[in-house]
Amino acid sequence: MKKFLSAILFFAAVLASAAGLQVSVDRDTVPENEVFYFTMEFEGSIDGPISLPELSGGDWLTNIRRNGVSILNGKRVNTLSVGIRGTAPGTLVIPAFKVKIDGREEQTQKIEVKVVPLSEMQVDDRAGGSATRLSDAVFGELTLPDKRQTYYVGEAIPMRVTVLALSELQPRLNRLPELTGTSDLVSRSYQWPDGRTSNFAEPDIRQTVQNGKRFIRFDFDTVMRPLKPGKIEPKASLTLSVALPDEQRSRPSFGFGFGFPFSDVEYTTYKVETSSPGAIEIKSLPPAPKDAVNLGLLGRWTLTGGFDRKEAKAGEALSFFLELKGSGTIETLSAPKLAFENMRVFPPEVQKDKPGEIRISYAVVPLKAGEFSKTMKFATFDPATGSYAVHELDLRLPVAPNDLPMTPGYSTGEAAPLSGEAAPAAADPVQSAQHLHRTSPGKTVPLPLIRHALPPAAAIVLLAAIAALVIELAARRKHRMQNDPEFRRVRLLKKEVPKLIARLKNTRSEEEFLQLLSVSVHPLLAEALRLPPGATPSEITAKIEDPALKAFLESVQAAEFMPAAARHKLFSKENVELLSAGLRKYAALFLLFVLAVFPAGAAEKPGAFEQGGAAFAAGDYPAAIRHYREALNDRAPSPHILYNLGEAAYRLGDLPLAKGYFERAHRLAPLDPVITEDLRQVNTALKLPEYDGGAVGRYRDALRPDWYLMIAATALAVLAVAGAVRRKLPPLLTRTALLCAAAVFVLASTAMYFQMHTTYRPERAVVLGSSLELRSLPAASSGSVVAVVSGGSDARILDRNGDFVRIGVNGQDGWVPAEKVMPIF
CATH class of the missing domain: 2.60.40 (Immunoglobulin-like)
Known part of the structure; x- marks a missing residue:
């Protein structure tokens, strides 16, 4: 009992001594290495700095402090919170320490906090x-x-x-x-x-x-x-x-x-x-069969292949391909280098466009006529069986002689001999260098060169223009046939109506006549009456306005329910003439309707630009890009369409593609602030450095090169006019005009020159995709990887080879597929 009373008295004394200072923690159990707060509540203000005690298994975080003020029972209470981090699991003890408040010394209470691992x-x-x-x-x-x-x-x-x-x-x-x-x-x-x-x-x-x-x-x-x-x-x-x-x-x-x-x-x-x-x-792969070419593929694969033609000629290139289909690991593919007898085989090209499909193509040039025959074996490893699957190809190719001589370079360092002739013996290079006397005067070369070359050049240009016009008209006609249903109907009616009338007149039996009506006449009338495909005979008859023809077609619909004698009356010369006249009439009415409503072959569908806008508004950004690309004229692009393409690509998350379109739009409209800002934002998102051409470069690129050309031409015109009228003007005015015009001409010409060699140079391009490998050779699988560049980087096109281009990026250069970069112009 005494011990109990002593404990009560002790706690009462402690509370009385600490009545002016209360301490607490925001949690009694905290995760290891996580911050919690030790808070002191007091009336008045603290005198001087607080001496915090050392903690065992924890650290004071004095840089994390919180001060606050509250009103409690009409009194102003200040709070001070200090962060603590428990560094080891266990019990963290915050010992009591002394604090001076308004000149009096107060002591805090000891607090224990349990620190546990976060898990x-x-x-x-x-x-x-x-x-x-x-x-x-x-x-x-x-x-x-x-x-x-x-x-x-x-x-x-x-x-x-x-x-x-x-x-x-x-x-x-x-x-x-x-x-x-x-x-x-x-x-x-x-x-x-x-x-x-x-x-x-x-x-x-x-x-x-x-x-x-x-x-x-x-x-x-x-x-x-x-x-x-x-x-x-x-x-x-x-x-x-x-x-x-x-x-x-x-x-x-x-x-x-x-x-x-x-x-x-x-x-x-x-x-x-x-x-x-x-x-x-992880097991090692067993050795591949010695008589087979190991393709390096793992999985279940089937292989087909051969030459792309059944016959060949010496000296003419053809293709040899291997096509694999199946499932497995394609990253281990090793496209082999092949060697065929009497043939030159070029390095392989690998296509992996579709999942589970691989195509390896080789360009092959036969060097000698004859029968090529070879059996080849290719091996792929099947992990399910733990063994190699051997795929056998039996190759046969007849090679015919070529009438044309073969040029050097098809074989390894030597020219192939002519067909049927022996190769000439090599001549001594010292003896073969002879100075021969020319006995023929040869052809003359007229001078001046440009003046005499101008007429044939103009003739070539004129003929090319005529050919281009013919090709353009044919292409437009083909495009209308594919995209304009009314034009197709016109062509169909013009071509088919005369043929159908001739067939009707040559009909010899009742069954043939009725079959021709259902198979050919009804569909053609439906086209002429602008009915949808598959229209029924009743729908066609309802559209006919000619009473006689309408009555005849109604009788045809009931023909199968008529007696044989009555049905035989339908097949008569008068009905054939009536039907032929109806076909001519309604086909002609349709042609007049087309000429009146569609005078220039106008499309029924809305324009590609409007379709792109509708898709953009609906959030279908891939469709918007597709329609805007159709509306874009690459020879005369619109900055607005380019900007829309960039916006659609940006919303798809394809930042490199958006940068390419914004760059194009900015080069065509350098004064448009919206395009400039969006381009800056894309460069920032791609973590690319902003273009810094200095103050001179920024002022220079405020105008396009063609604008500078017009300014230079205008300045040159002013120079000419000022020089011509200089005698009638005051000397000071003349000199000022000449100097200003000359200065403008020089500045505009200089700006145009440097633009065409820097920001507007034709070989400028933007790298597409997230990253791009630069290869040492122009092929997808051969050669080594020189460098990897990030998408959106500025590149310079250095060379072209088929579907590959060589680009330079950040001091590195290598070959990439042409579709992986976007030229600015």
């Missing part, structure tokens, strides 16, 4: 009504969808990282998963819709219910390829931000006596370590 924090499950540890509320696993534990070197290993978090924790993704134990594996790259490249496909995020609890599920898929044999045990980790239940509250005040103007949730970073799928054994 051991208790989380209240609102749905289940029970508490659970954070490690049981947020967890994950690394799985192998193929359910295999044995793979081969180079074979694709699909992996999936799955993380589940309680919905109450409001999980947010901080960063993509990180894999460990995969140092001997290489990951596949995935292109995200926003243009980013990642080693994981875009995550699938959805809600799921497990054990009666609602979770947010994150699924990340990737594919790895092992580089060497052995055993691997991959693991994954994922960093999330979660809102613990006691942190889902409004932020406290920050020194002004009021809190944040909006409610927010404090998130805690939590790293999830996933479980491992177990050890995976």
Whole structure:
């Protein structure tokens, strides 16, 4: 009893001594390495600095302070909060220490705070009504969808990282998963819709219910390829931000006596370590068959191939191809270099346009006439059987002699001999160098060269213009046939009506006449009456205005129900003439209607630009780009259409494509502030340096080169006029006009010259896609990778070779596919 009374008296003394100073912490249990706050409440003001005691298992964060003022029972109470971080699990003791307040010395109370690992924090499950540890509320696993534990070197290993978090924790993704134990594996790259490249496909995020609890599920898929044999045990980790239940509250005040103007949730970073799928054994590939060419492919594949023609001529190029279809790892493909007897085989080109399809093409030039025969074997490895599948091709190709002589270069360093002739012996280069006397006067070359070359050049241009006009008219007619249904009807009626009338007049039997009516006459009348395809005979008859023809067609509809004698009366010369006249009449009426309503072949559909605007407004940006491209005239582009293309590409997330279109629009409309600002924003988003041509360059590029050309021409005209009238003007005015005109001419010409060699040079281009490999050779698979450049980079086209161009970017140059760069002009 005495001990109990002593304890009460002790606590009363402590409370009485600390009546002017109260201390507290915002939580009694905190995660390890997470900040919590130690708060002092007092009346008055603190004298001098506070001497904070040392903490065992924790650190004071004096740079994190909070001051506040509140009114309690009519008294002004000040608060001071200081941050603390618990650095080790256990009990963190904040010892009592002395504080001077308004000249009197007060002592705080000792406080104990429990510090636990973050994974051991208790989380209240609102749905289940029970508490659970954070490690049981947020967890994950690394799985192998193929359910295999044995793979081969180079074979694709699909992996999936799955993380589940309680919905109450409001999980947010901080960063993509990180894999460990995969140092001997290489990951596949995935292109995200926003243009980013990642080693994981875009995550699938959805809600799921497990054990009666609602979770947010994150699924990340990737594919790895092992580089060497052995055993691997991959693991994954994922960093999330979660809102613990006691942190889902409004932020406290920050020194002004009021809190944040909006409610927010404090998130805690939590790293999830996933479980491992177990050890995976990586086996070495067995040796490939010696008599087969190893393609390096793993999986189940079928192979077909051969030459693209059944016959060839010596010296004329043809193609040899290998086509593979199936499933498996295509990254390990090794396109072989082939050698055929008496043929020159060029390096291969590889196409992987469709999933599960590979085409390897070789350009081949026969060097000798004869029968080419060869049996080839190609090997692919099937992991399911653990052995190679051998694909055999039996090649046969007759090579005919060529009447034309073969040029040097088809064989390795030597010219092929002429067909049927022996190769001439090589002459001594010293003896062959002889100075011969020319006995013929030869053809004369008229001078001046330009004047005498002008008439034939003009004739060539005129003939080319006529040919271009004919080609243009033919193309327009073809385009109208494809896109203008009314024009097609006109052509059909003009061509088919006379033929059908002739067939009607040559009909010899009742059955043939009735069949011709249903098969040919009814569809042609439907076209002439502008009825939709598939119109019934009743619909056609209802549109006929001629009473006699209408009565005849109604009788034809009831022909199958008539007696044979009555049906035979339908097939008469008078009815054939009546039907022929009706065809002529309604076909002619239709042609007049077309000429009146569609005088110039106007399209019924709205214009491509209007269609692009409608698609843009509906949010269908791929369709908007397609329609705007149709409306764009590449020879005379509109800055407005280019700007719309850039906007549509920007909203799709294709920033390099948007930069290309904005660059084009900006070069054509340099004074448009909207285009200039959007181009600047795209460059900023791509982390590209802004163009800095200095003050001179910025003022120079304010106008286009053609504008400078017109200014220079105007200045030259002023020079000529001022020089011609100089005798009638005051000398000072004449000299001023001449000097100003000369200065303007020089400045405009100089600006135009430097623009055409810098910002407006024709070889300027923009790199498309998220990244681009520069190769040493103009081929998709041969040659080495020189460098990798980021999408949106400024490039300079240096050379062209078929479908490839050589570009220079940031001091590097290499070959890329032509469609991977966008020329500015």
